[in-house]
Amino acid sequence: MENLPASASSASASRAFPTILLTGATGTIGTEVSKLLSTAGVPFRALVRSLQDPKAEQLQTLPGAELVIGDLNKPETVASALLGIERAFLLTNSSEQAETQQLAFVDMARQVGVRHLVKLSQWAADRNSPVRFLRYHAVVEEAIRATDMAYTFLRPNLFMQGLLAFRDSIRTQGQFFAAIGEAKVSVVDVRDIAAAAVAALTASGHENKIYNLTGPEALTHAQMAAQLSAALGKPIRFQDVPPEVMHAAVLEIGFPRWQADGLVEDYAHYHRGEAATVASGVLEATGQAPRPFAAFAHDYAPQFA
Ligand SMILES: NC(=O)c1ccc[n+]([C@@H]2O[C@H](COP(=O)([O-])OP(=O)(O)OC[C@H]3O[C@@H](n4cnc5c(N)ncnc54)[C@H](OP(=O)(O)O)[C@@H]3O)[C@@H](O)[C@H]2O)c1
Incomplete structure (x- = not known):
């Protein structure tokens, strides 16, 4: 793994037991973090809700992965997973329980003597934000x-990989939609977020730092559609929709109301142009430039084809 100092890699690999705990290891970012740690030879423990889950079964196949069962809604099931842990990665999905789950985890980590917490937060986290996700992260x-x-x-x-949620309409109708108009967003590749997490979990120098993670450019959704079209070799169209249409559509595909409301708040924030700045967090954390959208479109083209 290019971003991992050799000293950190060999020191961790020589230990017989993991000192890193991942939460959210079966999710979008956590899967990439797990793969990077495993490839670097760094043992890690992953908190999962069930060993029978297909994503947990996949995780179990990675060299160096130790799976422990726990549910962040039941803190008493998580305490033992933290024993012997020095650094932990804290990530949950944005649900109505996220703040409570994460605060309970922080308290347990403090009590058992975890030294360093790497928290997956969000661009523009602010306790006074009109966006509920940004408030709970703050x-x-x-x-x-x-x-x-x-x-x-x-x-x-905003994650580039968020477009995978539109896989079906991109495949079958050649289009995707959002309530964002012509606003630009400096979208970031999840693989770069994972690399930043791994750097912070395995090397020194990331203590008490905040990394604003973006891609190398800010793009409108129409520009992303044009780049996807080039990668797929067929026209993909972006359709701007009113917030209420987006809200109804995400409710229809099964989002709980709290999350659907939050997603519409999030897109209003993007629409206001509040997420268009390009930041240097990926380079600062990993020493590598962030991937452009074109690289994402190329690498994920088979999933949209
Ligand atoms: N999407 C974006 O564009 C974007 C942008 C910036 C920041 N973010 C932030 O990214 C985070 C989401 O990251 P992600 O997309 O990687 O998440 P994700 O794919 O939804 O994965 C969530 C993970 O949390 C685990 N989890 C959920 N409930 C749990 C519980 N009760 N106990 C233990 N584990 C539990 C899930 O496990 P299971 O497999 O068991 O469900 C899964 O591993 C959110 O905090 C969001 O605010 C998102």
Whole structure:
């Protein structure tokens, strides 16, 4: 793994037991973090809700992965997973329980003596934001800062991989939609977020840092559609829709109301142009430039084809 100092890699690999705990290891970012750690020979423990889940079964096949069962809604099931852990990666999906789940985890990590928490936060986290996701992330960041633990806050912008949610309409209708108009967003590749997480979990120098993680350019959704068209060799169209249409559509595909409401708030924030700045967090954290959207479109083309 190009971003991992050799000393960190060999020191961790020579230990018989993992000192890194991942939450969210079966998710979009966590899967990439797990693969990077495994490839680098760094043993890690992953908290999963069930060993029978196909994503957990896949995780189990990675060299160096140790799976432990726990549910962040039941903190008592998580405490033993933290024993012997020095650095932990904190990630949950954005649900109505996220703030409570994460605050309970922070408290447990502090009690068992975890030294460093790497928290997956979000671009523009702010406890006064009109976007509920940004408020809860800010509250958790503040709680972590109030402990003695070192922290690294990863604040990514909109994920490029979010487009995978539109796989079906891209495949069958050649289009995707959102309530964003012509606003630009400095979208970031999840693989770069994972590389930043791995750097913070395995090397020194990331203590008490905040990394704003973006791609190398800000793009409109129409520009992303044009780049996807080039990668797929067929026209892909972006359709701007009113917020209420987006809201109804995500409810229809099964989003809980709290999350659907939050997603529409998020897109209003993008629409206001509040996520268009290009930041240097990926380079600062990993020493590598972030991937452009064209690289994402090329690498993921088979999934949209
Ligand atoms: N999407 C974006 O564009 C974007 C942009 C910036 C920041 N973010 C932030 O990214 C985070 C989501 O990351 P992601 O997309 O990688 O998440 P994800 O794919 O939804 O994965 C969520 C992970 O959390 C685990 N989890 C959920 N409930 C749990 C519980 N009760 N106990 C233990 N584990 C539980 C899931 O496990 P299971 O497999 O068991 O469900 C899964 O591993 C959110 O905090 C969001 O605010 C997202």
